[in-house]
Structure formats: C-alpha cells, structure tokens
Amino acid sequence: MPRTYDEDGFQKTTEVKDSDYAKTLPCNKITISDPFQWLSLGLNDLVKSPLISLFYGICFAAAAAGIVGLIYLQGNHSHLVILPALIVYMLIGPFLALGLYDASWARERGKQPSLLHSMKAIGRNSTSQWSFAVLLVVAMIFWMRVAALLHALYPSVEGASIVEFAPFLITGSIAGFILASVVFSISVFSMPLMLERRVDIMTAVFTSFNAVRSNPGPMLVWAAMICGGVLIGFATYGIGMIVTMPILGYGTWHAYHATIQKKH
Template sequence: MPRTYNEDGFQQASKVKDSEYAKTLPCNKITISDPFQWLALGLNDFVRSPIISLFYGACFAIAAAGIVGLIYLQGNHSHLVILPALIIYMLIGPFLALGLYDTSWARERGKQPSLLHSMKAIGRNSTSQWSFAVLLVVAMIFWMRIASLLHALYPSVAGASIIDFAPFLITGSIAGFILASVVFSISVFSMPLMLERRVDIMTAIFSSFNAVRSNPAPLLVWAGVICGGVLIGFATYGLGMIITMPILGYGTWHAYHATIQKKH
C-alpha cells in the first residue's frame, strides 16, 4: 500500500487510499526568472550549512574524479569503463541529493539540519527511491544503445567534410535532446516528492512530468543551470562539484516547493 508523508513530523507516515496511487499532483505556474531565485536560495543554504554542503559536494567530486581518472588511465580502452562508471554515478547521485534535500527541508521547518539526519533520508522511501534510480540507469543504457546505432552514420572516410558529418550530428542531437528532455521531465521533482510526501514512484513521475509540461520555459532554464553546474564540475576534474552540486541540490528543493502545490 503506498504511503504519503505526514507534514506534522519527519518520522510520521500514514497510509493512503488506493485511489491516490499513480496520481498527478497539481502544480503552480512559475516564471522564467524563478530559477535564478532558486539558485540564490541554494547558495544561501550552502553558506548556512557549510559542513553538510562540503561533505556531499566532496562525495560528488570524488565520484566524478573517479570517472575521469578511470577514463584517463584506460586510454584507448576507455570505452570499457565509461558505461559501468556512469551507471554507478547514476545510482549514487540521486541518493546524495536526498541528503541535500533533507537539509533544506529541515531549515524550512525551523529545525537545525544535521549530517546524520540527512544521511537517513535514504531510508525514508527506499523502495520507490531505488526503483527510480534503477529507472535512470535503464534510461542511460538505452541512450548508450541508441548512440551505438547512430555511430553507423559517422563518416567512414578520413578528412570528411562538415556536410558528411551532418546526418550524424543532426540525428544524434535530436535523439539526445528528446531523451534528455524526457529524463529531466520525469526526474526533476521525483526524488523530493518521494522524500517529503512518501508518494509511490508513478505518482512522483507523473507529477514531475506534469510540472515540466505546464512550465516548459522556466524549467528549461533550470535544466540549463543544472547542465552548466555539472559541466563545470567535470571540466575541473570533479573539484567544481564540491561547490556546484550542493547549490544545485538545494536549489532543486526550492524549485520543487515553488512548483508542486503544497498539501492542504
């Protein structure tokens, strides 16, 4: 039986009716400037919780540096480690973010966040959370398979012109954009929903997708902000993630609260 989170306390949960399984929670209308406010709120949370922020930032940084290091060490055989490394990153990333969401959540409720309490966030709705992490891994493997098929369009002759590359670049870009849009739409608010309200995985996915569908422009901006933060992290061999990932995690929590309507 799915459960929903009781907002009167962190640890209290109550059962809900079967009719509330796999439903779509309503969302608010947001503006295109809101993502920058979420970023500012995320920075504020980072400053107010430096130890927790740096702990999770370091975890993200170590994971990213490990991926970059493995690819560098493997050289010509780097393709053998890219997929396994990314799968591990896709599995641990959402759970590291849960600790950041818990920290922002505690501050919103006037409580003092703690590292230990944030780490326990992983177990609050573990079945749905792990199911969602596996879903992200399946989506990534699916993209890898599509990418290998698209490689057939790559020019086979040396010194090919840009026109020869056009089918590969255009098709790959369209396919990548579509898949990335779908993954972002179903994931941007799913983990916060499963943490705070303890909804089932389908309710989280439907509600997240509906929020993005209803607010495409602002959430496209937020997606760009997230991509920028991740790129900065990998470009600095993971070091940048010590700062960028906690801010983005906190910002995503504030984005969730601004977009998904609160329970009454």
Template sequence: MPRTVNTDDFHKKHEVRDQDYAKTIPCNELSVSAPFHWLALGLHDLIRMPIISAFYGLCFTAASVAIVLLVQWQGTHLVIMPSLVVYMLIGPFLALGLYDAAWEREKGHKPSLFHSMKAIGRNSTSQWAFAVLLAVAMIFWMRIAALLHALYPSVQGAPLTDFAPFLITGSVVGAVIASIIFSISAFSIPLMMERRVDVMTAVFTSFNAVKSNIPAMIVWALVICGGILIGFATYGIGMIITMPILGYGTWHAYHETIKKKHNS
C-alpha cells in the same frame, strides 16, 4: 469479534491523497526568472550549512574524479557511459541528504549530517525504483548512440558534410531523451522523500510540472548543466560548491512548483 465498518473510515482514507497510486499532483505556474531565485536560496543554504554542504559536495567530487581517472586509466571513452549509469544510481541518494538538510532548515530545525544521511531510508523502495529507472534510461541512450554510430562515414578524413546525418540525428535524439529524463526527474526525488509517494506518482507529477512551465524549466536545466560542466571542467573540484547549491536549489524549486498537500 469482527470490527464494525464505519463510513468515516472510507472518508479518512480518501483524504490521504498522496497515497493514490500513479496520480498527478497539480503544480503552480512559474516565472522565467524563478530558477535564479532558487539558485540564490541554494547559495544561502550553502553558506548556512557549510559542514553538510562540504560532505555531500566531496561525495559528488569523489564520484566525478573517479569517472575522470577511470577514463584516463583505461585510455578510452567507452567507459564514460557505464560510469554515468553508476553515477545515475548513486546521485539521487546523495541529493537526498541535501534535500533533507534544506527541509530541516525550512521547518525551523537545526540540520545535522546524521539526520540528512537517514533520509536515504525514507521511502527507499520508490527511490531505488526511480534510480533503476534512470539507469535503464541511460542504458537505452547508450544503445541508441551505438546504433547511430553506424551513420559515421567509413572513410577517415571525410568532409564535414558526410558527418551531417550523424550529427543532426544524434543531436535531435539526444535532446529528446535528455528532455524526457530531465522532465521525469526534476521533482521526483524530493516528492518521494517528503510525501512518500510511489515512483509513478512522482514521475507523472514531475513531468506535468515541467510540461506546464517549459520556459522556466529550460532555464533551470541550463543552470544545472552549467553547474555540472563547471564541476567536470575543474576535475570535480568545482562540484564541492556547485552540487550543494543545485541540490538545495532543487528542493526550493520543488516546494515552489508542486502544490502543497491540503488536509481537509
């Protein structure tokens, strides 16, 4: 027997706001000092969850060490960019475990390593799509870098002024691409995990949040870069500490920045 259409069905469907495709979820206004608060919360989570933090920190360390060893073994820096593409594919999934652990603590639950690992399967379609998007962006960056290489002086030992066109153009293009990648990825992964939104909603929401809070986001980007540089400068060992702190901090950044879902 056919089911009678109820007008309430349409109302209920409208209430599930996060299921709308390619929408932009509003964000809050942040202070410039907000990133330091997220960093402090991340450090607190690191202390409260040492086993989970150590596991994911070691995973990030292993990936970083593998890149360094691969460069040394090949004897060329040409393998760095392909390695970073792979890193961009696995990095978001490692971060998911950290986000889940911070989320569990936030809800008053006891975080577990097994539960955090299961977060990889939460909204996996959108998460994989986003990981591929990041990899494509890195490949595009590589191709742009190869084209800019044509600006190099053809004579060895050329004066610095001959390198100026390459250095200036490369720096500007690199800064623009890096800013775009950071803008679309700052809050995308935790948003997809918690609310199970589609990848375009996550990208649009993250970009809007960064655009609306540029000063705070510049500080947060510098903090992230600093943590990653410390990790690579210590041959990956520092990432045992820096990456969990940044991962937990990103979760707190997401929760403070993106407006909560209202159930009416």
C-alpha cells in the same frame, strides 16, 4: 488531517489507498526568473550549512573525479568503462541529493539541519527511491544503445567534410535532446516528492513530468543551470562539484516547493 512527525522529524507513514497511487499532483505556474531565485536560495543554504554542504560536495566530487580518472587511465579502452562508471554515478547521485534536500527541508521547518539526519533521509522511502534509480539506469542503457545505432551514420572515410558529418551530428543531437528532456522531466521533482510526501514512483514521475510540461520556459532555464554546474564539475576533475552540486541540490528543493502545490 494534521500531519504528524516521528522523532527524526519525518512525517509518519499512514495507510495509502489504492486511489492514491499513480496520481498527478497539481503544480503552480512559475516565471522565467524563478530559477535564478532558486539558485540564490541554494547559495544561501550552502552558506548556512557549510559542513553538510562540504560533505555531500566532496562525495559528488569524488565520484566525478573517479570517473574522469578511470577513463583517463584506460586510454584507448576508455569506452569499456564509460557506461559502467556513468551507471554507478546515476545510482549514487540521486541518493546523495536526498541529503541536501533534507537539509533544506529542515531549515524550512525552523530546525537546524544535521548530517546524521540528512543521511537517514536516504532510506526514508527506499523502495520508490531505488526503483527510480533503476529507471534512470535503464534510460541510460537505452541511450547508449541508441548511440551505438547512430554510429552507423558516422562517416567511414578519414577527412570527411562537415556535410558528410551532418546526418550523424543532426540525428544524434535531436535524439540526445529528446531523451535528455524526457529524463529531466521525469526526474527533476521526483526525489523531493518521494522524500517529503512518500509518494509512489509513478505519482512522482507523473507529477514531475506534468510540472515541467506546464512550465517549459522556466524549467529549460533550470535545466541549463544544472547542466552548467555538472559541466563545470567534470571540467575541473570534480573539484567544482564541491560547490556546484550542493547549490543545485538545495536549489532543486526550493524549485520543488515553488512548483508543486502544497497539500491543504
């Protein structure tokens, strides 16, 4: 059945059968060099959509700068604001990225991206998108609870040796890596899927997880690139995110199209 689109360029909603929920869509095999191609395509989209990129880049930068500034102002009580601040960032980050996905999507269809159209994309599949944002928040709260439990392994004496720190460092690193891997796996392609195909949250999560599991090497490289971009942003008090986040957002859209098989 051919696809039909509304006046905003979005695919029209059709009735979804029960059998279409919680499916795992097939994925392609990708190579270890593909993430570098996605990064290059993201940079190309940044150059071709400077105003949209600047708008969302500033939004990301302002959120990051707000978190860093709030933690700095709280001083000794910074631990009281870290979790709420990060939860807010986890909520708004995926929705800001939707605008970047929409711009890349429009360019793929031969249309000129617009800021207004990209902002409308934020409400395109709002039920699934908000459900996914809540899922990310729950994962972050879970990690904070695990971190609190792991703090029991922290040496209680001042000037402890590296050997005494080893249980805390090793256990914390392993737990953090496992949780970060799971969150990355279920999230890297979920939002693009919910935007373009309007799938339910479980289909998006299952498909994203399967795609990462089927391509561990290339997706590890892409995860490292994303981490690098975010770290650069926070290290520069958010300024770096004006450039890094639009590139990564556009790149994620190209990664999604290269990895998840298209409908025939």
